[in-house]
Amino acid sequence: MKLGEGVEAAIHCAAMLAGVDGNSTMSGAAMAEAFGLSPSYLLKHLNQLTTARILESVPGPAGGYRLARPAERITLLNIVLAVEGREPAFRCGEIRQRGPVKLDASAYVKPCGINAAMLRAERAYRAALAEAKLSDIVADFMKDADPRTVAASCVFVERHQRLQKFNSQAKRER
Amino acid sequence: MKLGEGVEAAIHCAAMLAGVDGNSTMSGAAMAEAFGLSPSYLLKHLNQLTTARILESVPGPAGGYRLARPAERITLLNIVLAVEGREPAFRCGEIRQRGPVKLDASAYVKPCGINAAMLRAERAYRAALAEAKLSDIVADFMKDADPRTVAASCVFVERHQRLQKFNSQAKRER
Numbered sequence: 650m651k652l653g654e655g656v657e658a659a660i661h662c663a664a665m666l667a668g669v670d671g672n673s674t675m676s677g678a679a680m681a682e683a684f685g686l687s688p689s690y691l692l693k694h695l696n697q698l699t700t701a702r703i704l705e706s707v708p709g710p711a712g713g714y715r716l717a718r719p720a721e722r723i724t725l726l727n728i729v730l731a732v733e734g735r736e737p738a739f740r741c742g743e744i745r746q747r748g749p750v751k752l753d754a755s756a757y758v759k760p761c762g763i764n765a766a767m768l769r770a771e772r773a774y775r776a777a778l779a780e781a782k783l784s785d786i787v788a789d790f791m792k793d794a795d796p797r798t799v800a801a802s803c804v805f806v807e808r809h810q811r812l813q814k815f816n817s818q819a820k821r822e823r
Numbered sequence: 824m825k826l827g828e829g830v831e832a833a834i835h836c837a838a839m840l841a842g843v844d845g846n847s848t849m850s851g852a853a854m855a856e857a858f859g860l861s862p863s864y865l866l867k868h869l870n871q872l873t874t875a876r877i878l879e880s881v882p883g884p885a886g887g888y889r890l891a892r893p894a895e896r897i898t899l900l901n902i903v904l905a906v907e908g909r910e911p912a913f914r915c916g917e918i919r920q921r922g923p924v925k926l927d928a929s930a931y932v933k934p935c936g937i938n939a940a941m942l943r944a945e946r947a948y949r950a951a952l953a954e955a956k957l958s959d960i961v962a963d964f965m966k967d968a969d970p971r972t973v974a975a976s977c978v979f980v981e982r983h984q985r986l987q988k989f990n991s992q993a994k995r996e997r
Contacts, residue, residue, distance in 0.1 A: 650826045650903070650912040652941075657916055660937045685921025725940055729824070738824040738912075742831055747859025750975040757972070762963045763834045766899055767826075770951035777944035789936045798931070801924040 655694040655732045658686055660786070662695065663703060663728055667720040667787045668802070669810040674713030679809035694732055701731035711811045720787060726778035738774075739767035829868040829906045832860055834960070836869065837877060837902055841894040841961045842976070843984040848887030853983035868906055875905035885985045894961060900952035912948075913941035 662680045669675055677695050681688040695714055698704040705717040716723065741764035746757055791799055836854045843849055851869050855862040869888055872878040879891040890897065915938035920931055965973055 650824060650907045651910075651914070652824050652912045654914075654916060656913060656941075657918055657937065661918060664937070683922045684918040686918065725944070733824050736825075738826045739830060740825070740828075742828060744831055744835060744858040744860065745972070748857045748975075748979070750979070752969075752971050752975065756969040759968060762960055762967065763831065763838070766955045766960060767830075767952075770899070770948050770955070773951040774944050774948035777947040778941075781940040781944070786936055786940060793936065794933060795926075795930040797926050798919070801922075801926065805922070805924070 650738055652729070653733060655697070656729055658684060658691055659694045659698055659728050659732045660725065660783075662691070662714075663698065663716065663720075663723060663783055664787050664790065665802070665806060666704065666714060666716050667783055668806045669715060670812070672715060673810040673812050674707045674711070674715045675806070675809050675811065676713040679713070679805075683805055683809075697731050698728065701727065703727055703731055707813070711813060713811055716783075720784035721782055723783040724779050725781040725783070725786075726775055728783075729778055737768060737771045739764065739771065741767075824912055826903070827907060829871070830903055832858060832865055833868045833872055833902050833906045834899065834957075836865070836888075837872065837890065837894075837897060837957055838961050838964065839976070839980065840878065840888060840890050841957055842980045843889060844986070846889060847984040847986050848881045848885070848889045849980070849983050849985065850887040853887070853979075857979055857983075871905050872902065875901065877901055877905055881987070885987065887985055890957075894958035895956055897957040898953050899955040899957070899960075900949055902957075903952055911942060911945045913938065913945065915941075 661684055665680060665683060666675060677692050678688050680686075680695070681691045684691075695704060695706075699706045699714070699717075702717050703723055704714045706712070706714055741761055743757070743761070745761050746752075790802075835858055839854060839857060840849060851866050852862050854860075854869070855865045858865075869878060869880075873880045873888070873891075876891050877897055878888045880886070880888055915935055917931070917935070919935050920926075964976075
């Protein structure tokens with residue numbers, strides 16, 4: 650079982666965007682620089698987060714990305730599903746039906762017990778991810794990480810965030 | 824996130840082997856037939872289960888595979904790790920260290936909080952898989968599946984199991 654590398658990038662970017670002031674944005678290029686990633690690689694994952702309405706993309710010269718809702722209402726499950734898709738990890742191929750004895754479809758109405766057991770485990774996984782809020786990830790980082798990395802992150806955000814002239818939508822107040 | 828298709832094949836084969844009599848075996852070719860799989864494809868996964876000591880492989884003309892221990896002591900976690908490997912699904916690439924500000928390694932001694940949160944979820948997944956015993960999968964199948972599929976499975980096992988002449992090791996009594 651393997652999650653794509655995009656998950657790590659997506660969570661780090663969302664956590665960084667949780668730190669921008671008010672309704673400011675940050676460009677994809679800045680986030681790519683922050684994590685040593687190629688901007689085109691990262692763009693794909695920022696688009697996935699935008700499609701899933703975790704981020705919003707602001708056009709224009711001062712544009713970029715910002716969280717679409719407060720970090721308290723974004724979970725690791727939201728991010729993982731946005732990047733990896735909503736399908737379960739175990740995809741039942743119904744091989745129980747492929748054998749030499751051909752029974753009609755009515756014999757397979759009940760789901761395979763193996764699939765059911767695998768899906769139970771997946772629900773436990775998703776429940777744990779749903780408990781992990783982005784706001785907690787950020788709070789734990791500020792509290793527990795080495796002070797030098799916290800300071801470096803704050804300086805980076807301060808330098809790269811783009812203040813928005815107009816705040817008609819008051820995004821951060823929602 | 825995606826598990827390989829081999830997991831489904833491996834669990835079905837182990838469940839089928841839980842049904843053979845005493846220390847009888849079943850050939851890989853028979854199991855491949857049971858699930859409409861290519862024998863060479865299945866062989867890879869039977870080898871993984873054998874390496875992990877979930878199955879044992881008996882050589883010779885009446886040889887084949889059988890469970891290496893009672894189905895009560897085999898879990899879905901054992902099988903999933905045997906096929907997919909023991910690495911966690913989330914593999915931290917330490918992208919937090921790749922940014923423009925170079926801090927020395929001592930700033931990253933504490934694990935990244937994102938990695939820690941992802942590993943917590945993985946522990947929940949593995950705990951759920953560890954609770955699912957192969958013996959329960961088989962018991963639920965016998966109790967809940969359509970009686971026609973249960974009957975067809977029993978006939979298949981009866982026809983394809985290979986009784987062993989010598990039972991010096993009394994494998995099923997362990």
